[in-house]
Every structure is written in structure tokens, then in C-alpha cells.
Amino acid sequence: MGHFAEFAVALNYNDIPEDVRTVLRRSFADTIGVATVGSTTEIAQITKDVADRLWRASPQSGAARLLFDGRPVSPAGAAFAGAFTVDSIDGHDGSSPCKGHAGSAVFPSLLAVADSLHAGGQSVTGSGLMTALATAYEISYRAGLALHGTTADYHTSGAWTAIGVAVGAGRLLKLDVDRIRHAAGIAEYHGPRSQMMRCIDHPTMLRDGVGWGAPSGVMAAYLAELGFTGAPAVTIEGDAVDAWWSDLGTSWRIVEDTHYKLYPVCRWAHPAIDAVQELMVAHGVRSQDVVKVRINTFHYAVRLAGHNPSTLDEMTYSIVFPVAIMIARGKIGPEELAPAILEDVEINRIAQATELVETEHYTRISVGKRWADVVLHLKDDRILQSAPRSPKGDTDNPLTDNELRGKYDTFTAGLLTSDRAEELRRQALTFDSLDSRGLTKLLDQLTNPLDCDASRFAKRRFTS
Known part of the structure; x- marks a missing residue:
């Protein structure tokens, strides 16, 4: 009982393996890029305004500034808006075995707590933040894994990241073992066990639940600090879940499970996007040559569908439309998230000519990995079929440093000055070496408004 809390309290920076630190540095830089373009979305604007209205800062907790905005709110408010901001562009890191994402909740939450502690005169170093991040991710x-392994429904990432956020925030607040246990139990009990497939079947701004999981975790830590009780967390303590916790501290899921995305759309669409991109390049195919597309994939991906999206949420939680974008444009980046994409004649033609097929074999094997293949029918009667494939960016087929750098540059271009973007990336990749003053400067950079003019926001918004 409480082994996880003892791990969280006892973990030292030097106990964290270098490969774990490497993942978290890469995730930090990657998350900054996603948060940059995410800050231009309607989701981000709405949730920042709500945090400013309803989650004001107090002298007792210190102010936490909103990402790429700067308005001072409470740590819970900054976590709420920050998680929605990152999650509004579906390009952040994730875990295929968990069928979800930790970083979109963990990073904005712990940055918010660290910022509030600095505002209150307490110091947080880069190595201290690294230790809290490693704890929260793990x-x-x-x-x-425990939640998915013991419940019938498929819950959003907010359900389980709330627990990690609570423990990581508790680490920053220097809670003892008993209070860490209670923080985890509070977060688990009050965290959003929202239904992921509801968001897949009916995509809206609800997204992956982290917008509520993040503040639930932050508030759980502050509640436990003042003596509020909530232990045990049933996804952590007890014989039924011991298999997922018995090797905590000796094995790191962070290294084994963390993947990165090349495209800002649902991960389930990535195998088909990668497959069609390879076919187009290998055979020199132009979009005008394509008369029919067949995507063979697993059950959940088929439910993405998306032949006629009308909002950003519907487009990013689809498979047909992103594949059509890749065929027509050869890329899927921030420019492809602009509203005009929905009116593109060629992309819509290809989407309407696409057949989406569930394959029993792919459904069976798409557990820790996601699988698909694509068939293209061309005007000259050729039929091109890709090999079965899983997404680029998985741990067995990782993105290179250059690919992640290219993604970061693409996501920040025109929104941050090149000097600011480069400095943020450099600091993110070395953040654990920063002293308290250096971390404060990094937080200053992350919470200053974007460098673009206000008119750019409207160009990147979708509306219903």
C-alpha cells in the first residue's frame, strides 16, 4: 500500500535514467510547438477567457500565467486552459498501449504549479521539474494501463492523467507519502471518466478529457496539502492492478511507450496517412491520377470516418479527410488546419472517392500498435497497394531529431519570431540543467503572448 507514493517522494533527479530524461526533453520541445499553434484555436481562446473569468489567482497559491497569453490565474485555471490549448491541435506525444496522451495534461499542469510557486517566492529548478514530470508521466x-485493463469502457486520457498530474503536482508541493496517496485518490475519484468513443463518433471541442483531468489533478494536490482525504486510488492500490505497478521504479513505461506524431490529427489515422504518402512518392503519383481510394484498417479507426468534416474537431478526429489531404497536398501541417481546407475541391473529391473498410486482422493486432494499408486506383487502370504498416513515430520506428525539429519549426513559423522559437527549443532540450532563475526565464518566454498580429488568429479558426 502506498508504494507509488513512496516512489514519488523518494525519487531523485539522479535516479532518473538518461533515456527517460531524453524522452521528457524531447516531449517538452514537442509540446511547446503544439501549444504554439494550439494557441491560435477557438478552443484555446474560449478556455483562456473562462479561466480568466472563473479561476482567478489568490495570494495563498500564487498566480500562474496562461500559456502564450500571460494573464495571471490560479494554477488550476492555467492547467485547465493549458491542457485544452495543447489538446486543441492533435499533434502532441502519446502512448499507444494507453490509447491516449500524458503530456497534454502533465506539461501545462506542472508548468502552472511551478509558475505559481515562483510567484509565491518559492524556487523550482529544472532538475526539480524534471523529477516531477518523470513522476507524473510514469x-x-x-x-x-490499469484503468483500461480493469474497466469495460474506453475512457479519455483525462481519466488517468488526472492521477499523474496530482502526484506530480504533489511532488512540486513537497507533499509527504500520506498526502500523495490522498491526492491520487482524490484525482481518481473526481477525474473525468469521459467516454472516448463519444468524442470519436461525435467530434466537438470536448476532445480527450485532459482539459478537465489537468485541473482535477492540480486541485487534488492542493486539497491533499490542506488535509483533504481520498485514498486509496483503486487503479493503483490493490491486488487487481498489481501487475501494472509491481515493477515501478525498476522499469520505465515512459521510454517503452512514448510516441510522437508527424501530423496534427488522431493517431489512428497515421498508418493510412503514412502508407498513402509512401505510395504517392514511390510511384510518382499526382492527386489528379487518383480515382478511388480504399483504406483497410482496424475498428476504432473506421469509426473516425470523416468524409465531410465541417469543423476543426471533426477534421482532426477523422481518417478519410486527412488521407485525402495527404494525397492532394503531400503534407499535413498548420496550413492544413485553416478553415479553407474544408472547401478544397480536390481534397473533397478524393474524400468522396474513399472507401473505409474494417479488417478483422487489423482489429485483432491493433492493441499496442495501430495498423492499416491503402489501395489506390489510378486513371491509367493501375492499382497500387501499400504494405501493412504502423505509424512513423512509434518507439520501434521513431522520429529522428531532424524530423522533430522540422515539425517544431513548422508549428512555430509565423507565430513566434525565429529567435524566440529557437531559444525556447534550446531551453526545452536542456531544461533540467536550469537553475531557478533560468526556469523562471523559460516560464516568462512560454507565457508571453505570441509574436504574430491578432489578425492571424481568425485565419486559423474553425467555426461550427
Whole structure:
């Protein structure tokens, strides 16, 4: 009982393996890029305004500034808006075994707590933040595996990241073992066990639940600090979930499970996007040559569908439309998230000519990995079929440093000055070496408004 809390309290920076640190540095830089373009979305604007209205800062907790905005709110408010901001562009890191994402909740939450502690005169160093992040990620992943392994429904990432956030925030607040246990139990009990397939079947701004999981975790830590009780967390403590926790501290799911995305759309669409991109390049095919597309994939991906999306949420939680974008444009980046994409004649032609087929074999094997293949029918009567494939960016087929750098540059271009973008990336990749003053400067950079003019926001918004 409480082994996870003892791990969280006792973990030292030097106990964290270098390969774990490497993942978290890469995730930090990647999350900054996603948060940059995410800050231009309607989701981000709405949730920042709500945090400013309803989650004001107090002298007792210190102010936490909103990402790429700067308005001072409470740590819970900054976590709420920050998680929605990152999640509004579906390009952040994730875990295929967990069927979800930790970083979109963990990073904005712990940055918010660290910022509030600095505002209150307490120091947080880069190595201290690294230790809290490692704790929060590892607890999140294992709680996610335990939750999916013991419940029938498929819950959003907010359900299990709330627990990791609570433990990571508790670490920053220097809670003892008993209070860490209660923080985890509070977060688990009050965290959003929202239904992921509801968002897949009916995509809206609800997204992956982290917008509520993040503040639930933050508030759980502050509640436990003042003596509020909530232990035990049933996804962590007890014989039924011991298999997911018995090797905590000796094995790291962070290294084994963390993947990165090349495209800002649902991960389930990525195998088909990669497959069609390879076919187009290998055979020199132009979009005008394509008369019919067949996507063979697993059950959940088929439910993405998306022949006629009308909002950003419907487009990013689809498979047909992103594949059509890749065929027509050869890329899927921030420019492809602009509203005009929905009116593109060629993309719509290809989407309407696409057949989406569930394959029993792919459904069976798409557990820790996602699988698909694509068939193209061309005007000259050729039929091109890709090999079965899983997404680029998985741990067995990782993105290179250059690919992640290219993604970061694409996501920040025109929104941050090149000097600011480069400095943020450099600091993110070395953040654990920063002293308290250096971390404060990094937080200053992350919470200053974007460098673009206000008119750019409207160009990147979708509306219903």
C-alpha cells in the first residue's frame, strides 16, 4: 500500500535514467510547438477567457500565467486552459498501449504549479521539474494501463492523467507519502471518466478529457496539502492492478511507450496517412491520377470516418479527410488546419472517392500498435497497394531529431519570431540543467503572448 507514493517522494533527479530524461526533453520541445499553434484555436481562446473569468489567482497559491497569453490565474485555471490549448491541435506525444496522451495534461499542469510557486517566492529548478514530470508521466501511463485493463469502457486520457498530474503536482508541493496517496485518490475519484468513443463518433471541442483531468489533478494536490482525504486510488492500490505497478521504479513505461506524431490529427489515422504518402512518392503519383481510394484498417479507426468534416474537431478526429489531404497536398501541417481546407475541391473529391473498410486482422493486432494499408486506383487502370504498416513515430520506428525539429519549426513559423522559437527549443532540450532563475526565464518566454498580429488568429479558426 502506498508504494507509488513512496516512489514519488523518494525519487531523485539522479535516479532518473538518461533515456527517460531524453524522452521528457524531447516531449517538452514537442509540446511547446503544439501549444504554439494550439494557441491560435477557438478552443484555446474560449478556455483562456473562462479561466480568466472563473479561476482567478489568490495570494495563498500564487498566480500562474496562461500559456502564450500571460494573464495571471490560479494554477488550476492555467492547467485547465493549458491542457485544452495543447489538446486543441492533435499533434502532441502519446502512448499507444494507453490509447491516449500524458503530456497534454502533465506539461501545462506542472508548468502552472511551478509558475505559481515562483510567484509565491518559492524556487523550482529544472532538475526539480524534471523529477516531477518523470513522476507524473510514469504514474499516468501505469494508471492508464490499469484503468483500461480493469474497466469495460474506453475512457479519455483525462481519466488517468488526472492521477499523474496530482502526484506530480504533489511532488512540486513537497507533499509527504500520506498526502500523495490522498491526492491520487482524490484525482481518481473526481477525474473525468469521459467516454472516448463519444468524442470519436461525435467530434466537438470536448476532445480527450485532459482539459478537465489537468485541473482535477492540480486541485487534488492542493486539497491533499490542506488535509483533504481520498485514498486509496483503486487503479493503483490493490491486488487487481498489481501487475501494472509491481515493477515501478525498476522499469520505465515512459521510454517503452512514448510516441510522437508527424501530423496534427488522431493517431489512428497515421498508418493510412503514412502508407498513402509512401505510395504517392514511390510511384510518382499526382492527386489528379487518383480515382478511388480504399483504406483497410482496424475498428476504432473506421469509426473516425470523416468524409465531410465541417469543423476543426471533426477534421482532426477523422481518417478519410486527412488521407485525402495527404494525397492532394503531400503534407499535413498548420496550413492544413485553416478553415479553407474544408472547401478544397480536390481534397473533397478524393474524400468522396474513399472507401473505409474494417479488417478483422487489423482489429485483432491493433492493441499496442495501430495498423492499416491503402489501395489506390489510378486513371491509367493501375492499382497500387501499400504494405501493412504502423505509424512513423512509434518507439520501434521513431522520429529522428531532424524530423522533430522540422515539425517544431513548422508549428512555430509565423507565430513566434525565429529567435524566440529557437531559444525556447534550446531551453526545452536542456531544461533540467536550469537553475531557478533560468526556469523562471523559460516560464516568462512560454507565457508571453505570441509574436504574430491578432489578425492571424481568425485565419486559423474553425467555426461550427
